[in-house]
Amino acid sequence: xxxxxxxxxxxxxxxxxxxxxxxxxxxxxxxxxxxxxxxxxxxxxxxxxxxxxxxxxxxxxxxxxxxxxxxxxxxxxxxxxxxxxxxxxxxxxxxxxxxxxxxxxxxxxxxx
Amino acid sequence: xxxxxxxxxxxxxxxxxxxxxxxxxxxxxxxxxxxxxxxxxxxxxxxxxxxxxxxxxxxxxxxxxxxxxxxxxxxxxxxxxxxxxxxxxxxxxxxxxxxxxxxxxxxxxxxxxxxxxxxxxxxxxxxxxxxxxxxxxxxxxxxxxxxxxxxxxxxxxxxxxxxxxxxxxxxxxxxxxxxxxxxxxxxxxxxxxxxxxxxxxxxxxxxxxxxxxxxxxxxxxxxxxxxxxxxxxxxxxxxxxxxxxxxxxxxxxxxxxxxxxxxxxxxxxxxxxxxxxxxxxxxxxxxxxxxxxxxxxxxxxxxxxxxxxxxxxxxxxxxxxxxxxxxxxxxxxxxxxxxxxxxxxxxxxxxxxxxxxxxxxxxxxxxxxxxxxxxxxxxxxxxxxxxxxxxxxxxxxxxxxxxxxxxxxxxxxxxxxxxxxxxxxxxxxxxxxxxxxxxxxxxxxxxxxxxxxxxxxxxxxxxxxxxxxxxxxxxxxxxxxxxxxxxxxxxxxxxxxxx
Numbered sequence: 001x002x003x004x005x006x007x008x009x010x011x012x013x014x015x016x017x018x019x020x021x022x023x024x025x026x027x028x029x030x031x032x033x034x035x036x037x038x039x040x041x042x043x044x045x046x047x048x049x050x051x052x053x054x055x056x057x058x059x060x061x062x063x064x065x066x067x068x069x070x071x072x073x074x075x076x077x078x079x080x081x082x083x084x085x086x087x088x089x090x091x092x093x094x095x096x097x098x099x100x101x102x103x104x105x106x107x108x109x110x111x112x
Numbered sequence: 113x114x115x116x117x118x119x120x121x122x123x124x125x126x127x128x129x130x131x132x133x134x135x136x137x138x139x140x141x142x143x144x145x146x147x148x149x150x151x152x153x154x155x156x157x158x159x160x161x162x163x164x165x166x167x168x169x170x171x172x173x174x175x176x177x178x179x180x181x182x183x184x185x186x187x188x189x190x191x192x193x194x195x196x197x198x199x200x201x202x203x204x205x206x207x208x209x210x211x212x213x214x215x216x217x218x219x220x221x222x223x224x225x226x227x228x229x230x231x232x233x234x235x236x237x238x239x240x241x242x243x244x245x246x247x248x249x250x251x252x253x254x255x256x257x258x259x260x261x262x263x264x265x266x267x268x269x270x271x272x273x274x275x276x277x278x279x280x281x282x283x284x285x286x287x288x289x290x291x292x293x294x295x296x297x298x299x300x301x302x303x304x305x306x307x308x309x310x311x312x313x314x315x316x317x318x319x320x321x322x323x324x325x326x327x328x329x330x331x332x333x334x335x336x337x338x339x340x341x342x343x344x345x346x347x348x349x350x351x352x353x354x355x356x357x358x359x360x361x362x363x364x365x366x367x368x369x370x371x372x373x374x375x376x377x378x379x380x381x382x383x384x385x386x387x388x389x390x391x392x393x394x395x396x397x398x399x400x401x402x403x404x405x406x407x408x409x410x411x412x413x414x415x416x417x418x419x420x421x422x423x424x425x426x427x428x429x430x431x432x433x434x435x436x437x438x439x440x441x442x443x444x445x446x447x448x449x450x451x452x453x454x455x456x457x458x459x460x461x462x463x464x465x466x467x468x469x470x471x472x473x474x475x476x477x478x479x480x481x482x483x484x485x486x487x488x489x490x491x492x493x494x495x496x497x498x499x500x501x502x503x504x505x506x507x508x509x510x511x512x513x514x515x516x517x518x519x520x521x522x523x524x525x526x527x528x529x530x531x532x533x534x535x536x537x538x539x540x541x542x543x544x545x546x547x548x549x550x551x552x553x554x555x556x557x558x559x560x561x562x563x564x565x566x567x568x569x570x571x572x573x574x575x576x577x578x579x580x581x582x583x584x585x586x587x588x589x590x591x592x593x594x595x596x597x598x599x600x601x602x603x604x605x606x607x608x609x610x611x
Contacts, residue, residue: 001565003296006558007303010289017282024278040334043327043507044528050511051524066511067504073334074500085501089508101162103516 042073058106059098063090115240122467130170130472137174138476141181142484145188146491148195149333149499150506152182154326156442158509160318160449161516168450169465173472175446176426179439180232180473183382183419184480187224188491191217191411200382200418203390207403207410214406219352221488223360223408224415225481226352231368231416232477235423238372239430240470243459246431250456255563256574260584262557265434267588268377270546271595279542287547290315291554298562310522317445319514319523320551323530324537324544325438326510330503331535352408360412363393367413371420376427377436385421386414423473430466431456434553438545441552 046069053062067086071077098105140159144150156175163171186198191208204224211220253261270280293304294314305311352360370392371385393413394403403410425436426443433454435441444454452458452465459466484491514527534544568574575581 001562001570003299003301003303005565006292006561007289010285014282014285014289017278017285021278021282037335040331041532043330043334043503044531046507047327047511047524047528047531050508051515051521051528054515054521054524063508066508070504070507071500073331074503075334076500078500081501082504085504089505093508093512097512097516101165101516103512104519 040073043070046070046073055106056110058108058110059094060090060107061109063093118244118463118467119240119471121463122469122471125169125464125468126173126471127167127170130167130173130468131475133166133170133174134177134472134476135479137177138181138480139483141178141183142185142188142480142487142491143181143494144178145182145185145197146494147185147497147502148189148193148197149329150502151198151325151329152179153321153438153442154329154506154510155182156439156446157318157321157326158506158513160442160446161513163446164449168447168452168462169468171446171450172443172465172469173476175443176469176473177476180419180422180476181480183415183422184225184228184484185491186418187228187411187415188221188488189495191220191224192492193495198382200386200422201415202383203386203414204411206390207405207407210404210406211408211411216406216408219356219408220411222485223352223356223412225484227360227364227367227412227416228419229477229481230364231371231420232423232480233474234368235372235375235420236470236473236477238424239427239473240467242376243427243431243466243470246427247456247459250432253456253580254578255560255567256578256581257584259557259560259564260575260581260588261432262434262553262560264584264588264591265428265432265436266546266549266553267591269436269549271591275541275543277592277595279540280546283537283542283544283546284550287550287552288554288557289550290320290547291551292558297555297559310520313518314555315526316514316517316523317441317448317552318517319527320530321438321442321445321548322510322514323527324534324547326506327527327531328534328538328544330507331531332538333499333503356408360408363389363409363413364416366392366396367416368420371417372424374417375421375424375436382418382422382425386418389413389417419477426469429454430458430469433458433556435549438548441548444552 046066049069050062050066053065057065064086067089068082071082071085094107097103098107140155141152144152144155156178159175159178163175166174182198183200186196186201187204187208189195189197190201190204191212194205194209196202196205208220208224211217266284267281270277270284289304292314293311295302295305295312302312367385367389370389371382374385374388375382390403390410390413393409394400397403397407397409422439425440428434428436429440429443433444433456435444447454447458452462510527511524514523515521517523537544537547564574565572575585
């Protein structure tokens with residue numbers, strides 16, 4: 001019972017299931033997948049931006065990027081509202097997470 | 113009388129801070145329950161990293177409070193806005209909103225809260241009575257029994273869920289595979305890591321949960337873009353009339369019974385319970401046409417059932433260490449963070465935790481019913497906050513949460529990837545819950561499989577020779593056969609379409 005035993009077992013089952021699902025899908029009448037707008041996926045970009053900015057850019061900058069980019073993903077973008085939301089959230093997360101819960105964050109950008 | 117002693121142990125285990133955590137959890141649960149688009153799964157996942165700093169009892173009490181609190185909050189939105197605040201209050205919309213339109217919103221909210229409270233109390237008692245019995249049975253289990261039990265648990269979880277059975281089983285297997293990414297515990301060999309050092313420790317459970325639930329949920333909500341209309345002005349007089357209460361006594365009792373029963377089953381819990389209770393009331397009613405027109409029984413029964421189901425779904429988690437739904441999977445995650453291995457040993461090794469949690473459910477339910485009725489005005493105000501202001505906040509808290517587990521930005525990228533995957537799964541009609549259940553059980557299942565095989569020197573017949581193990585496997589097979597049989601399949605589809 002080596003380290004590969006369970007993965008191989010599962011992989012085989014998954015292949016089998018996948019084949020059955022694929023054949024049944026091919027046999028069934030075709031249904032077109034409703035394709036939504038691409039804008040909501042900006043949410044994922046926002047997460048990636050947060051991840052990239054956090055270590056050097058700090059919590060403040062990363063949160064700002066996250067809020068602004070994710071707000072673009074919504075239906076309406078109201079600049080004033082977004083700025084206020086961002087400000088409130090940044091203050092909250094610095095106070096609550098960095099100070100309150102003592103999570104170790106870089107807060108301000110470090111340019112060195 | 114042993115029971116009273118146990119409950120006293122529980123009360124004794126609670127510190128004043130635990131009461132505060134209970135209150136925070138219950139209030140937060142109600143809050144996110146009220147808000148459509150944010151569910152208990154995402155919230156608990158979000159808060160999981162912050163529970164590092166709490167005591168194990170405090171952490172579990174707070175997270176449990178979120179789950180049952182959400183059941184209370186969900187009904188408020190369902191009744192006033194005709195939108196399910198939680199998926200478990202979908203059926204409450206049907207009659208609750210109609211009652212609100214007829215000016216009986218107060219009565220609907222009142223009966224929902226009172227029914228939930230009653231159900232919560234009964235369900236807590238059921239946990240206190242049955243959990244120890246079940247634990248005793250499972251103490252004799254060895255590796256083969258555990259493996260078979262997990263197979264049975266996973267299979268019944270997909271059978272009771274809606275959607276394609278085949279896809280659900282495939283999602284479980286995929287979840288199991290994702291769960292064992294990283295170094296093998298026995299040999300140290302790395303599996304599925306693609307030489308990425310960050311993957312050597314495996315994928316964090318919180319990351320997967322947040323990806324496929326929170327992130328995907330946000331994308332889907334933004335895609336559909338719902339509008340809300342609040343019937344807030346109609347709320348006055350929260351107490352139902354005496355006649356209405358009398359009308360509801362039996363529905364509440366039936367809802368509680370049905371919910372408690374369905375909650376214990378793997379895959380059950382709040383959602384299934386509420387659907388089943390509504391269907392039952394409609395079948396039993398003298399005049400079924402009243403349902404959908406504002407029948408108070410149509411609010412009372414499912415609201416009692418979802419709260420009862422939410423609570424009894426703790427039983428398999430607490431006694432067997434097996435999650436019956438996504439929230440319970442997160443509770444197991446929370447226990448592991450605290451260094452507690454879930455399973456039958458929890459009750460004997462940590463009685464303070466076990467009984468403390470149970471007692472806290474009572475206290476939490478009482479807090480909810482006392483606080484919620486006066487606070488309804490606040491919740492209604494909250495509903496007017498547009499989603500475009502809410503989701504960036506949710507997103508930020510999720511990201512901070514993910515980052516704080518390992519202080520790793522790599523986890524954030526993985527989380528985003530799971531968000532995308534979750535979206536694809538949803539479009540393909542594959543449910544994320546079986547994936548999460550598989551993910552949590554993956555390492556445990558492998559461990560027990562290998563231990564069992566080692567014990568039998570590689571003979572797979574070990575699972576069939578031991579009677580308890582064989583029984584469980586046969587039950588799993590039977591479940592699959594029953595559900596694949598054409599007549600049952602139609603009925604299952606009907607049951608999920610009914611409401």
